[in-house]
Amino acid sequence: xxxxxxxxxxxxxxxxxxxxxxxPDQQVALADEAYDPTDIRHLLTWxxxxxxxxxxxxxxxxxxxxxxxxxxxxxxxxxxxxxRLVAPGLVAMMREYVTMAxxxxxxxxxxxxxxxxxxxxxxxxxxxxASARRVGVMGLGELGKGALAALQPFGFPLAGWARSPHKIDxxxxxxxxxxxxxxxxxxxxxxxLLPLTPQTEGILNxxxxxxxPHGAALVQAGRGRHLNQPDLVAALETGQISAAVLDVTDPExxxxxxxxxxxxxxxLTPHIACITQVETLAPAIAANLSRDxxxxxxxxxxxxxRGY
Ligand code: GLV
Numbered sequence: 616x617x618x619x620x621x622x623x624x625x626x627x628x629x630x631x632x633x634x635x636x637x638x639p640d641q642q643v644a645l646a647d648e649a650y651d652p653t654d655i656r657h658l659l660t661w662x663x664x665x666x667x668x669x670x671x672x673x674x675x676x677x678x679x680x681x682x683x684x685x686x687x688x689x690x691x692x693x694x695x696x697x698x699r700l701v702a703p704g705l706v707a708m709m710r711e712y713v714t715m716a717x718x719x720x721x722x723x724x725x726x727x728x729x730x731x732x733x734x735x736x737x738x739x740x741x742x743x744x745a746s747a748r749r750v751g752v753m754g755l756g757e758l759g760k761g762a763l764a765a766l767q768p769f770g771f772p773l774a775g776w777a778r779s780p781h782k783i784d785x786x787x788x789x790x791x792x793x794x795x796x797x798x799x800x801x802x803x804x805x806x807x808l809l810p811l812t813p814q815t816e817g818i819l820n821x822x823x824x825x826x827x828p829h830g831a832a833l834v835q836a837g838r839g840r841h842l843n844q845p846d847l848v849a850a851l852e853t854g855q856i857s858a859a860v861l862d863v864t865d866p867e868x869x870x871x872x873x874x875x876x877x878x879x880x881x882x883l884t885p886h887i888a889c890i891t892q893v894e895t896l897a898p899a900i901a902a903n904l905s906r907d908x909x910x911x912x913x914x915x916x917x918x919x920x921r922g923y
Contacts, residue, residue, distance in 0.1 A: 646664070683699050728879070819835065844873075
C-alpha cells in the first residue's frame with residue numbers, strides 16, 4: 616500500500632507529514648530512503664525512475680504536474696493508471712499567469728520593457744478597449760477554462776478551441792480541425808494551453824500564424840514542443856505576430872545563442888506559470904487515493920488513447 620514520493624527530500628517530508636493527517640493509514644516512502652520496490656503501489660513522480668520494472672505491485676503513477684507528456688512511450692505495468700495533477704492551486708497559478716500575459720500584451724508591455732532599456736519615454740500605441748481585443752484559448756481543460764474565467768471580467772471577447780465540443784458561459788467554443796480556422800480568424804491574442812500529444816506537437820507553426828489576424832500576439836504556456844521556433848521568429852519579422860509571452864521552450868533552458876533571449880518582442884519566463892507546491896499536491900493526492908479506495912475514478916486519470 617506504500618506511496619513512493621519521488622520528489623526532493625524536503626518536499627517529500629512535507630508531503631508525508633500532510634498525508635499523515637489526511638490519510639493516517641497511508642504509508643509514504645521517500646526516494647532517498649530504503650524501501651522495497653515490490654511494496655510500492657502508488658508512485659508520485661515527474662519522470663519515471665530507473666527501478667520502475669521492479670515495482671511489480673504498481674497501480675498508480677501520479678504526475679507531479681498538470682502535464683503527462685513526459686511519460687509518453689513509457690510502458691507501465693498492466694492495469695496501472697497514469698494520473699495528471701488536477702488541483703485548484705495549479706489552476707489559480709495559471710489564471711494569474713495568463714491574465715498577466717494577456718494584459719501585458721494588450722497594453723504593449725514588451726515594447727515598454729524594451730523602451731525602458733533604451734531610456735525611451737513614448738507611447739507605443741493607444742490600445743483598443745478590451746471589448747475590441749479578442750482572446751482565444753486553445754485547450755479547454757481545467758487550466759484553459761480557469762484562464763478564460765479569469766479573463767472574463769476585463770471584457771475581452773473570449774473564445775476557446777479544443778479537440779472535442781465544450782459549452783462555457785460567455786465563451787464562443789470551437790472544436791476540431793474543421794473549426795480551427797474560424798477560431799484563429801477571430802483571435803487577436805492566442806493562448807496555448809493544449810496538452811502535448813502527437814496531434815498537437817508543432818501546432819504553433821507558420822500555417823497557424825498565417826490564419827490569425829495580422830499583428831496577433833501569442834501566449835504559450837503549454838509545452839515547448841507545441842511551438843515551431845523558427846516559424847515564430849519569421850512571423851515576428853513580418854509582423855504577422857507582434858509579440859509573444861513564452862513560459863515553455865524546447866529545450867529548457869534555451870541555448871545561450873538562441874534568438875528568443877534577445878528579442879524585444881518576446882517576454883520569456885522559465886516555466887513558472889504553474890509551480891507545484893506541496894500544499895497543493897498533498898490534498899489532491901489524498902483525495903484521489905480516497906476515491907480510488909472507494910472504487911471511484913480519480914480526478915485527472917489519463918485516457919491512454921488520448922494521451923492526456
Ligand atoms: C507544468 O508544466 C505542469 O505540467 O504542471
